Amino acid sequence: MGIGTGMSGARTVYDYLVVGAGIAGSVIAERLASQAGKKVLVCDRRPHIAGNAYDHLNDDGLLVHEYGPHIFHTNSPEVFAHLSQFTKWRPYEHRVVARVDGKDYPMPINRTTVNMVYGLNLQTEEECEAFFPTIRLPIEHPRNSEHVAISGVGRELYQKFIRGYTRRHWGLDPSQLDASVVSRIPSRCSTDDRYFTDKFQYMPLHGYTRMFEHMLSHPNITVVLNADYRELADFLPFKQMVYTGPVDEFFGYRYGKLPYLSLAFKHETHDREWVLPAPVVNSADEKVPYDRVTEFKYLTGQAHPKSSIVYEYPIHDANGDPYYPIPRPENAEVYRKYKALADDTPGVYFVGRLATYKYYNMDQVTAQALATFKRIVTGQTATVAGATAEAPPPPPLSVVRPALAADVVPSTTVVQPSAEAVISNGSTTLGAA
Numbered sequence: 001m002g003i004g005t006g007m008s009g010a011r012t013v014y015d016y017l018v019v020g021a022g023i024a025g026s027v028i029a030e031r032l033a034s035q036a037g038k039k040v041l042v043c044d045r046r047p048h049i050a051g052n053a054y055d056h057l058n059d060d061g062l063l064v065h066e067y068g069p070h071i072f073h074t075n076s077p078e079v080f081a082h083l084s085q086f087t088k089w090r091p092y093e094h095r096v097v098a099r100v101d102g103k104d105y106p107m108p109i110n111r112t113t114v115n116m117v118y119g120l121n122l123q124t125e126e127e128c129e130a131f132f133p134t135i136r137l138p139i140e141h142p143r144n145s146e147h148v149a150i151s152g153v154g155r156e157l158y159q160k161f162i163r164g165y166t167r168r169h170w171g172l173d174p175s176q177l178d179a180s181v182v183s184r185i186p187s188r189c190s191t192d193d194r195y196f197t198d199k200f201q202y203m204p205l206h207g208y209t210r211m212f213e214h215m216l217s218h219p220n221i222t223v224v225l226n227a228d229y230r231e232l233a234d235f236l237p238f239k240q241m242v243y244t245g246p247v248d249e250f251f252g253y254r255y256g257k258l259p260y261l262s263l264a265f266k267h268e269t270h271d272r273e274w275v276l277p278a279p280v281v282n283s284a285d286e287k288v289p290y291d292r293v294t295e296f297k298y299l300t301g302q303a304h305p306k307s308s309i310v311y312e313y314p315i316h317d318a319n320g321d322p323y324y325p326i327p328r329p330e331n332a333e334v335y336r337k338y339k340a341l342a343d344d345t346p347g348v349y350f351v352g353r354l355a356t357y358k359y360y361n362m363d364q365v366t367a368q369a370l371a372t373f374k375r376i377v378t379g380q381t382a383t384v385a386g387a388t389a390e391a392p393p394p395p396p397l398s399v400v401r402p403a404l405a406a407d408v409v410p411s412t413t414v415v416q417p418s419a420e421a422v423i424s425n426g427s428t429t430l431g432a433a
């Protein structure tokens with residue numbers, strides 16, 4: 001079956017074009033197809049589905065996350081139940097250490113960290129809670145991340161664990177960053193060394209890509225990869241759009257480019273069973289060029305004689321791939337202008353981290369997508385537990401995908417194009433993105 005051509009040879013008019021096969025696009029596409037009976041075309045300019053959550057087996061057969069480690073965690077039973085339709089899970093509680101001067105400290109800061117740094121032997125949470133006020137420097141109205149950090153944990157812990165990491169990561173001193181950035185780093189007086197405390201902490205048993213494949217396997221969904229939506233829109237007609245790409249790009253950068261922090265990932269495989277003392281080692285020392293290094297086998301539970309790790313290097317380049325929106329008031333102001341344009345664009349639903357210029361975890365994006373789907377079908381604003389207040393309005397498969405094994409998407413038409421000629425329809429040929 002040709003893309004865009006129905007059994008009769010007449011052109012298929014898709015009910016929805018979903019731009020982006022990441023979690024935002026895939027969650028909405030699946031709902032539109034399975035619950036609303038809509039014909040959905042999903043496109044992505046990357047050569048794979050799953051967006052930034054994409055994982056795959058590397059040359060040594062190790063499951064790795066191409067765009068850095070992704071750990072699923074949520075407090076939303078609704079989000080967890082929703083995704084559980086498409087994957088089995090493996091319980092996984094994430095742990096992180098911060099390396100300073102060759103020594104590894106539990107992160108977030110807990111009682112063990114405090115005892116190690118101050119040479120103490122605080123035995124109970126009460127003792128630790130009594131100690132914190134002696135190091136904190138309270139600031140009544142913290143205006144930036146430095147204020148938040150020293151109010152919370154004092155100057156010494158701030159300088160040891162937060163300042164260098166933040167300066168390298170954002171390319172800005174914490175004193176130049178919104179108060180919201182460092183408030184993401186909690187501290188505790190227990191010895192709990194789990195990175196997250198959410199109710200549900202799991203990894204998809206067979207990986208994220210497999211979960212996305214199951215989501216997109218509905219017969220009403222067609223997936224086209226290596227294709228920018230602007231190259232499709234002219235000859236694959238559709239009625240409405242769900243857009244999960246960058247909002248500034250959608251509007252031709254009318255108000256300028258929204259700044260992002262970019263990342264470079266350096267993957268390595270080592271000829272030994274384990275490499276790191278913990279799943280993630282953060283570099284608190286500003287002189288180390290990478291933010292953190294992750295060993296995937298901790299996350300995936302895979303048994304293998306070799307082990308793969310990935311280093312993440314922050315890239316401060318306006319033309320790099322967009323990973324983290326830079327949380328500064330002037331950027332929020334530019335986004336507000338784009339949001340006003342988006343709100344005024346009928347027939348297009350803007351969903352996900354790039355379309356709403358916000359750092360969201362996967363569970364938040366899932367909640368946002370489910371809320372958008374409800375809004376699409378009811379025409380009314382809806383909320384889903386776990387969705388943020390900002391959840392914007394919005395949001396089967398013949399698959400055109402070069403890189404996936406054909407066996408994993410059941411009941412799906414799979415067309416595997418070459419990288420050069422992604423879709424051919426009459427005289428129109430799309431190139432790789």
Ligand code: FAD
Nearest residue numbers: 020022023024045051052068070071229245352353361362
């Ligand atoms: P994306 O996954 O980015 O998907 C958007 C897709 O749209 C992309 O595939 C892109 O190619 C496509 N696209 C854009 N423009 C176009 C166009 N013009 N035409 C066609 N396609 C287009 N979250 C967690 O919950 N846990 C974690 O541990 C975690 N770790 C992270 C680690 C890193 C390094 C980063 C950067 C993020 C992490 N996240 C984590 C966040 C997680 O990646 C996001 O929540 C999730 O990827 C957002 O999904 P999305 O669909 O909004 O965006």
